Structures are given as C-alpha cells and as structure tokens.
Amino acid sequence: xxxxxxxxxxxxxxxxxxxxxxxxxxxxxxxxxxxxxxxxxxxxxxxxxxxxxxxxxxxxxxxxxxxxxxxxxxxxxxxxxxxxxxxxxxxxxxxxxxxxxxxxxxxxxxxxxxxxxxxxxxxxxxxxxxxxxxxxxxxxxxxxxxx
Numbered sequence: 001x002x003x004x005x006x007x008x009x010x011x012x013x014x015x016x017x018x019x020x021x022x023x024x025x026x027x028x029x030x031x032x033x034x035x036x037x038x039x040x041x042x043x044x045x046x047x048x049x050x051x052x053x054x055x056x057x058x059x060x061x062x063x064x065x066x067x068x069x070x071x072x073x074x075x076x077x078x079x080x081x082x083x084x085x086x087x088x089x090x091x092x093x094x095x096x097x098x099x100x101x102x103x104x105x106x107x108x109x110x111x112x113x114x115x116x117x118x119x120x121x122x123x124x125x126x127x128x129x130x131x132x133x134x135x136x137x138x139x140x141x142x143x144x145x146x147x
Contacts, residue, residue, distance in 0.1 A: 016079065042063075072091070093113065
C-alpha cells in the first residue's frame with residue numbers, strides 16, 4: 001500500500017519537532033525557530049497532490065537561504081530521542097531524504113544508493129558514510145526487494 005500522511009502521522013511530527021501545523025486545504029505548514037542559534041525554518045507537507053502526471057506526497061523546507069523539496073515522499077521516521085524527523089523517498093534503489101531537526105536545522109541527501117544503509121560504515125569514506133548513517137534511521141521503511 002502506498003504511504004499516506006494521516007492526521008495521526010502529522011501529529012507525531014508535530015510532537016517530535018514541537019511544532020504546530022496550520023492546515024490550509026491540502027497543505028500543512030509550520031515554523032521552527034531557534035532564537036539562540038538564529039535559525040528559522042518553515043516546513044510544509046502536501047499529502048497526495050498532483051506531481052506532474054502522477055500523485056504523491058511533497059515535503060518543502062524553506063530557510064532564509066535555501067528551498068528544498070522532496071517529491072514522492074514514501075515515508076518518514078520521527079525520533080523523540082534525536083529530536084528530528086527523517087522524510088524519505090525511494091525510487092529504483094536510490095534514496096533521497098530531508099532531515100528536519102527540532103532546533104530548526106535541516107540536512108538533505110539525494111540519490112543515495114540504498115545499499116549504503118546496510119553497509120559496514122567502518123569501510124566507507126567519511127564523505128560517503130555520513131549519508132548512510134543519517135538515513136539509516138529509515139532503513140526499515142525501504143521496499144523489501146525479496147518479495
């Protein structure tokens with residue numbers, strides 16, 4: 001079954017990020033701020049919208065200096081312990097992800113080989129290892145190729 005953002009899932013994101021979304025039509029929008037660090041981030045989630053000729057989930061992140069989008073979001077993991085939400089999209093063995101932190105920080109990883117998530121990180125270069133470690137939280141969401 002295709003992943004869907006439900007009100008329960010949206011609430012779990014709100015809880016972890018300590019954010020309150022405003023719902024307008026088919027858009028959830030919330031603001032994260034870290035006054036001490038001078039960071040500000042707007043997170044938007046569009047469940048099940050038209051993306052070209054297909055339908056899917058869109059995640060937008062706006063900062064004062066960047067705009068990031070994840071088309072066809074296929075899942076997320078909200079971690080209370082880490083204070084972050086990992087949004088992922090997987091296609092043909094490649095993984096892209098946006099990680100949004102409670103402290104209004106954000107990281108993006110794009111076109112990562114899904115096999116890296118199960119690799120021995122000690123055998124990877126540090127420049128490659130970071131994406132595997134960061135996205136490994138969402139490993140259980142990946143498509144099971146053995147089915």
